[in-house]
Amino acid sequence: RAVRHGEFWDLVAITAADAEQERAFRRQLAAKLARGELPRGVRYHVFGDPPGHKIGNGGSTLHVLQCLENLYGDKWTSFIVLLIHSGGYSQRLPNASALGKIFTALPLGDPVYQMLELKLAMYIDFPSHMKPGILITCSDDIELYSTGVAETITFDKPGFTALAHPSDLTIGTTHGVFVLDPSSFSGKGGLEYTSCHRFLHKPDIETMRQCGAVRVRGNCSQPCSSGDHSDSEMDSECVYTDSIFYMDHSIAKQLLVFYKQMDTLCCEIDAYGDFLQALGPGATQDYTKNTSNITKEESQLVEVRQKLYSILKGTPLNVIVLNNSKFYHIGTTQEYLFHFTSDSKLKFELDLLSKAFSIFSDKADTLDRSASIIQSILEPGCLIGPGSVIEYSRIGPEVLVGKNCIISGSYINLRVDIPSNCFLCSLSVKIDDQVKYASMVFSVEDDLKKGVKLLSDIYSLQFFGVSLLECLDLWGVQVSSQLFSSDNTQFGLWTARIFPVxxxxxxxxxxSLNMLHSVQHKSAFKLHGFKLLSVEEMLSCKDVEDMLKFRDQIYDEICLQ
Structure with a gap:
């Protein structure tokens, strides 16, 4: 139904990495709206990052502000906006690469929900308790919480307001951590409004202790003292970590002025690290010069950080502490498999299903209860092993899928045993204006982000536990710089031209399964005569229409049952 003004978001903005991804997102949004799967009466937009340098989710945020002003003039500053960062190509969860992390299917719903619907459902109470401004979230995380009947999460304070969740100290090392103001924080109850003295971005545990961020569970108002700590003490300790945050339009307008003055942004800005670290009375500009792991092309970063610090310094960072809450990340193959197939808390809290909007035989041996089947058709006779996820696929009667596999967008109609820990994802690609197909296959444990600078070092790259060099020999593929698609000096599995069209x-x-079989059994399987693509190239020439057509065919067949 159409939503009434004031009861939902005025505008939902989704970011994309580039124009190609933007088109793919727009196509999927249009299909959802046509099927009535999203609330009507809302402005839905997809904004691709400008061409050129990568600008990070902070740069994407600034670019979205510019786009909103271009579209709506001054009117945009009266909107309540949900901004979902979904750009990037998800190298750690490649089945989300082609069509986007925000369109990741969940084992839930009839028809299945995707992350976009879950985000809208999770935040459904926020807009009616929010002053005009922008709520910023990422597309691969889930925040679940419970509050008292009379407690309400309200975003109505000037500056920034962030949600905070109690987390183990090790979680804090990979997230943002709030150093809460002890004078305004009691640590009692399920929900508490307080202020942040300082924000730490991915700090080590020693820094958390030194800055007073570590608390004792059950007595969260008391910071822990530094010094030696036993394992039992560590178990009882927590820090408050970040997830989503809100900024009012006065801040957004200041950031937009800064973006316009920059003319062209040539570095990656982190919306969390580079915005939030400037906030609170305890903020210092030390972080602006921390350029470890920064390339020469991003020499502009220090200058940009310092300018942002000067703009945001003194701005309050309000924190809504949710003591009965949990933050879940589903951005890697391991997280994806764990949350969807094991007895995880997330599976219990969302009531995730082992079969969601799918067709399969009711025979007891067809499907292990821990497997997860999402909008797929499994023909009688196939067997799916424990801990595996099958999405948007058609599995034939003579297929045996091992444990902990991910099968996405595939049609498997041959007699085959798919080994455990296999990742298989098929894409439609457009080659010379013709629709073709390519399937990537890896281990769910393979590191697609790893790269080496020298061809002589590619032996260190692992494909299903075997040196890539050995695999190439089995496939009859010669080692040369032409083997890799990227212009960068990094050679890795992501850019290796090994998958036949x-x-x-x-x-x-x-x-692709024959390639994997040859590696596992050390038997030659020559790829002569085939055009070979890397994952990077498969994504750049993907045919979104044909991929969605395959999904629609499965959808229609399931609806007829």
């Missing part, structure tokens, strides 16, 4: 979806699956 085929004329049918099922044939591409057969070829």
């Amino acid at each position: 085929c004329s049918s979806l099922s044939e591409s699956v057969r070829m």
Whole structure:
């Protein structure tokens, strides 16, 4: 139904990495709206990052502000906006790469929900308790919480307001950590409004202790003293970590002025690290010069950080502490498998299903209870091992899928045993204006982000536990700089041209599984005569329409049951 003004978001903005991803997102949004899967009466927009340098989610935030002003003039400052960062190509969860993390399917709903619907549902109470401004979230995390009947999460204070969740100290090392103001924080109850003295971005545990961020569970108002700590003490300690945050329009306008003055942004800005570290009375500009792991191309970063610090310094960082809450991240193959198939808290809290909007035989041996089947058709006779996820796929009667596998967008109609820990994802690609198919296959444990600078070092890259150099020899693929698609000096699995282009979806699956079989059994399987693509190239020439057509065919067949 159409939402009434004031009861929902005025505008939902989704970021994309580039124009190609923007088109893919727009196509999926249009399909959702046509099927009535999203609330009507809301402005939905997709904004691709400008071409050129990567600008990070902070740069994307600034670019979205510019786009909103271009579209709506001054009117945009009266909107209540949900901004979802979904740019990037998800190298740690490649089945979300082609069509976007925000469109990741969940084992829930009939028809299935995707992350976008879950985000809108999770935040459904926020807009009616929010002054005009922008709520910023990422597309691969889930925040669940419980509050008292009379307690309300309200975003009505000037400056920034962030949600905070109690987390183990090790979690804090990979997230933002709030150093809460002890004079305004009691640590009692399920929900508490307080202020942040200082924000730490991915600090080590020693820094958390030195800055007074570590608390004792059950007595969260008392910071822990520094010094030696036993394992039992560590278990009882926590820090408050970040998730989503809100900024009012006065701040947004200041950031937009800064963005316009920059003319062209040539570095990656982190919306969390580079915005929030400037806030609170305890903020210092030390972080602005921390350029470890920064390339020469991003020499502008220090200057940008210092300017942001000067703009935001003194701005309050309000914190809404949710003591009965949990933050979940689903951005890697391991997290994806764990939360969807194990007895995880998330599976229990969301009531995730082992079969969501799918067709499969009711035979007891077809499907292990810990497996997760999402909008797929499993023909009688196939077997799915424990801990595996099958999404948007058609599995034939003579297929045996091992444990802890991810099968996405594939049509498997041959007699085959798919080994445990296999990641298989098929894409439609447009080659010379013709629709073709390519299927990537890896281990769920392979590191697609790893790269080496020298061709002589590619032996250190691992494909399903075997040196890539050995795999290339089995496949008859020569080692040269032409083997890799990227212009960068990094050579890795992401850019290795190893996957054959085929004329049918099922044939591409057969070829890739034969490649894997040859590696596991040390038997030659030559790829002569095939055009080979890297994952990077598969994504750049993907045919979104054909991929969605395959999903729609499965959807229609399930609806007819």
